[in-house]
Amino acid sequence: MSWTDERIATLKKMWEGGATASQIADELGGVSRNAVIGKAHRLGLKARPSPVKANDKKAAAKKPAVKAAPKKPAVKAAPKPAEKPIAKPAPKAEEPRAATAASSSVPSQPVPNPTPDLPKIVSVGPGGFLRQGPGDQQAPIPPAPPRRLVPAKPSPEIADKTSLLDLSDKVCRWPMGHPGEPDFHFCGEAVNPGFPYCVEHCGRAYQAQLPRGARRPPPPLPFGGPRVR
DNA sequence: CCCTGATTCGC
DNA sequence: GCGAATCAGG
Numbered sequence: 001m002s003w004t005d006e007r008i009a010t011l012k013k014m015w016e017g018g019a020t021a022s023q024i025a026d027e028l029g030g031v032s033r034n035a036v037i038g039k040a041h042r043l044g045l046k047a048r049p050s051p052v053k054a055n056d057k058k059a060a061a062k063k064p065a066v067k068a069a070p071k072k073p074a075v076k077a078a079p080k081p082a083e084k085p086i087a088k089p090a091p092k093a094e095e096p097r098a099a100t101a102a103s104s105s106v107p108s109q110p111v112p113n114p115t116p117d118l119p120k121i122v123s124v125g126p127g128g129f130l131r132q133g134p135g136d137q138q139a140p141i142p143p144a145p146p147r148r149l150v151p152a153k154p155s156p157e158i159a160d161k162t163s164l165l166d167l168s169d170k171v172c173r174w175p176m177g178h179p180g181e182p183d184f185h186f187c188g189e190a191v192n193p194g195f196p197y198c199v200e201h202c203g204r205a206y207q208a209q210l211p212r213g214a215r216r217p218p219p220p221l222p223f224g225g226p227r228v229r
Numbered sequence: 230c231c232c233t234g235a236t237t238c239g240c
Numbered sequence: 241g242c243g244a245a246t247c248a249g250g
Contacts, residue, residue, distance in 0.1 A: 003242085021234065035243050037234060042241070048234075 001030030003039060015040050015048070172198035 001007075007028055014024045021036045028036070040046060172187035173196045189198035 020232090022232085032243070033233090034245080038236090038243055039241090041235080046235080 001028075008039070008043065011036060011039060012043065012045060015045055018048075172196070172201055174198070174201035 003011075010028060011024055014027065015021075015036075019027075021033045021040070025031050025033045025036045031039075170191055172189040172191050174187040175185075187198055187201055189200070191197060192199045
């Protein structure tokens with residue numbers, strides 16, 4: 001899989017939007033998390049809260065980072081000394097990551113987010129939809145500035161809609177609305193077997209070639225067209 | 230263990 | 241330029 005302009009655009013958008021490398025890799029398909037990170041660096045858009053880099057200690061004379069690579073025939077020398085045993089307390093990990101929310105509470109606006117500086121969660125669709133048509137440079141899709149930060153948990157409005165995280169091989173990936181909008185989601189219907197869309201949207205995505213002169217107006221392809229995996 | 234991003238380095 | 245292997249922190 002090569003890095004096309006579209007894929008790079010998707011990478012940038014998601015990376016800058018705070019999506020993790022894994023999410024991006026999964027979304028793009030055909031690439032690994034490492035590939036995404038590597039590409040991001042080559043694009044010059046690194047810098048994001050990294051667990052490792054958060055460290056600010058200045059270890060003056062640090063030993064050369066040697067790796068005792070057991071699998072690589074590297075020419076490295078100076079084996080790494082033995083590790084020191086460390087006691088690890090019971091880890092407490094608990095963070096809902098999937099977008100499942102069936103909350104029974106009324107769809108009222110919960111408490112306003114007191115910390116609006118949370119990482120925004122971006123909605124980037126299949127194929128990377130920065131393009132509206134083959135020719136025209138993305139005329140920035142409608143003014144969707146008045147958008148609120150999407151909370152970490154799905155908001156009530158989209159609780160029952162197919163979000164980016166709900167995409168699978170079995171649901172229709174046809175985008176509904178525009179990315180960035182609070183209610184942006186995906187069709188979510190059962191797919192037409194063998195296609196990324198449901199029957200209805202397959203009809204929109206794939207149209208028979210009509211004889212010359214009898215062409216219909218441009219078919220409304222989704223952003224960038226169907227993904228090819 | 231899992232996750233994360235950063236870095237290295239052979240290709 | 242690419243990305244697997246590796247490192248290293250949470």
